[in-house]
Amino acid sequence: MWKTQAKVNYYNTEHRKWVDKYDDADEYLWLNTGDIDLQPIRIDLPEPPAWHLITNFGKEPEEQVFVREKLPFKLDYIIKKIRTDVRKDNKLETMSAKYKSFYAKTWEILETDKNYADVMEWIAEQWYYRMHGKWYFIKGKPVYVCGWHWFYLNYWHIENYGLPEYRTRDREWFTAMWHFYNDTTIPIRDDDGNLLYNDDGSVQIEDVGYRTVVGVNGLKGRRMGDTTKTECINFCIISMMKEGKGGIQGDTGETAEKAFLEKMMFSYNKLHFIWKPAQTQLNPKTELLFDSDDVDFGLGSVIDHAKSANKTFYDGRKLHFCHQDEAGKYVLGSIHERHSVIRRCLVTGSRLVGYTIYTTTVDDMSLKSGVEFEKLSNASHYEKRDKGGFTQTGLVNLFFPAYHGFEGFIDKYGESIIDEPTEDQLPYVANKRKNNSGRYMGAREYLQAARDTLTENGDFVELAHQKRLYPFTFAECFTPPAKNIFFNMNILDTNLLDLKRDNKATIQGDFKWVDGQDSWVQFFPNPNGKWFVSKLLDDGYAKPNNKFMNMGEYFPGNAMKFVSSSDAFRLEKTQGARMSDGGGVVRWRRDPQIDPDNKELSQWQSARTIAIYRNRPTSIEEYCEDMLMQDVYYGCMQYPENNVNHVADHYRRRGYGGYLLHDTDSKTGTLKQNAGFHSGGALKQTIFNKVGEDIQKHGLRNRHLQLTEECMKIKGLDDMTNFDLFTAYGGTLLADESMHMQYLNELQEGEGYDIGGIV
Secondary structure: OHHHHHHHHOOOOOOHHHHOOOOOOOOEEEEOOOOOOOOOEEEEOOOOOOHHHOEOOOOOHHHOOOOOOOOOHHHHHHHHHHHHHHHHOOOOOOHHHHHHHHHHHHHHHHHHOHHHHHHHHHHHHHHHHHHHOEEEEEOOEEEEEOHHHHHHHHHOOEOOOEOOOOOHHHHHHHHHHHHHHHOOEEEOEOOOOOEOEOOOOOEOEEEOOOOOOOEEEEEOOOOOOHHHHHHHHHHHHHOOOOOOEEEEEEOOHHHHHHHHHHHHHHHHHHOOHHHOOOOOOOOOOOEEEEOOOOOOOOOOEEEEEOOOOOOOOOOOOOOOEEEEEOHHHOOOOOHHHHHHHHHHHOEEOOEEOOOEEEEEOOOOOOOHHHHHHHHHHHOOOOOOOOOOOOOOOOEEEEEOOOOOOOOOEEOOOOOEOOOOOOOOOHHHEOOOOEOOOOOEOOHHHHHHHHHHHHHHOOOHHHHHHHHHHOOOOOHHHHOOOHHHOOOOHHHHHHHHHHHHHOOOOOEEEEEEEOOOOOOOEEEEEOOOOOEEEOOOOOOOOOOOOOEEEEOOEEEEOOOOOEEEEEEOHHHHOEEOOEEOOEEEEEEEOOOOOOOOOOOOHHHOOOOEEEEEEEEOOOOHHHHHHHHHHHHHHHOOEEOOEOOOOHHHHHHHHOOOHHHEOOOEOOOOOOEOOOOOEOOOOHHHHHHHHHHHHHHHHHHHHOOOHHHHHHHHHOOOHHHHHHOHHHHHHHHHHHHHOOHHHHHHHHHHHOOOOOHHHOO
């Protein structure tokens, strides 16, 4: 809409040639996307002004980079002149007295001398940007920089660095912090407690008229600069309020003092005088007091730091902002208890008046601090609110992968070079390294290469540490030491490295009906396909599409060779703009004819996964039909996870009830009513045990990268609902030892195999 209007507005102007090259501004900013543990959050962005009012309008997109504010010449001149005069004034004996004199004289001239009216207009404009933000054209697109970020880029100096560079990751971070500081909305649920979604997959929200976010839990990778940015926000909030109180607390008193002196005071001392409120102290070591000798003039606001990490330090004080730095390393007590104290400081009665930001990496999950902080984080998920509209902690989680904004992989437009750099981006890559395919690495592959080296060297303790320092996912922030992981990490890591080197381990593609439904299923290679397959039935081992009909239903003909399982549970939830992933796995059952007992395990061909499906279908119907085509091709029985019965119901409607595998009730000897398994209760532990046994015996023969990755990422029994491939994988192992499958085996060995007369 905005671009169309712009074309109309500028059609007959000198800028017409640029308009067709410009893109629309984004309507939304999406946060926490693509992470299995986090609910994607959509933030509405403001509408852009008329394009000709946006900085960089009228330039070629390639020339549109972030530009800083320029100090007017007249202002620079008067500052230098008054500063020289003040330094020469011997009556002013202290630095504090000299600064107060400079401050008073400069403002007196600017406010009374009409020759500086344009300078005062410039100062007013700067203040407007600080409060409301500013729009820029960056590489042909209008981009909104919120007030906090604008102030940070133009005026907040970093020690040993100077002013910060513009980066997309920082813009997203600041925009998120500003949004949650002002957020008065909550997610909407239906009468059954289920989240409601918009057509684009975003959570539906309602405005309740009061602030609903106490603060942000900003888990991060190492050296992302979030501590410095948070102190900038601390200053921006407190220096614009009467009697505001800002605090800093770390995992130790030394951490808080360092943040105050090196991040807050260093930057404050470099600030232009137009941003500094009247103050009674200059360059303090313990607090920054904005006040005046004139009792009617000063703000009466203060920023200090906690001299200890003890939970009681701020207890009983009113806070309008509190920076919690390195809270994931806090070892003196419970971070839950300390957070409860801070939360009370941010509330007056029932009204939320303050804001807190947590900036931390998690140092060691073997320590109590890491475990406690993980609990705090798990109680801070955006979508999980109480009746008042708050999360359990009042915080919301915000996570950016370590490869987004990683130093040395930022182009001139501030964009993160995450994947293979383009020709234009390559000059901005600090460490130009090529992978085995001869392509230059982006940040993600660069960080992954370091992980691969540790895996190759068998240093799994350091590998876990690296994942915590440079996490790719929210879960990796809490990566436990190798000794605490459920499965044999040596096998999984070795297998992972082998599969990353072997791009021919699987074929990606789709199973499709060749001549319409119920005809013939064939596999079609497709680089964007839904399946990854490591065995097709083109070698004479088994006949594809082997099925027969009995009593009006189809039955599989290769049931003794293959078995499949599916997990449709998460399809009932949506993430982002589409449905969640659906999972499916096909297993080649152990065949003693080709893999006898005296054959070396490493040489076995069977007893492994041969096809996996992980896709976000447009509907549950599509997913169920996908599972059916897969099973028809392999001629195998389906053993679905039956927390929901979508798959079984679909098979019966389509006349393929004979493909469903039912367990036998050990008490009655009859088939259970529901096909498949229910992944709850004690069965979760059984699945974990069977997966662990299979990895131990056959893990090095697995050819499916995605399956290995899920086994490495899963954190425990309660995490199974988030790992569709893992659950389906466990389902095939359960099916392989199902009582009913054992019954079929006995029949095959005895009177012969007649599946139609049994099922």
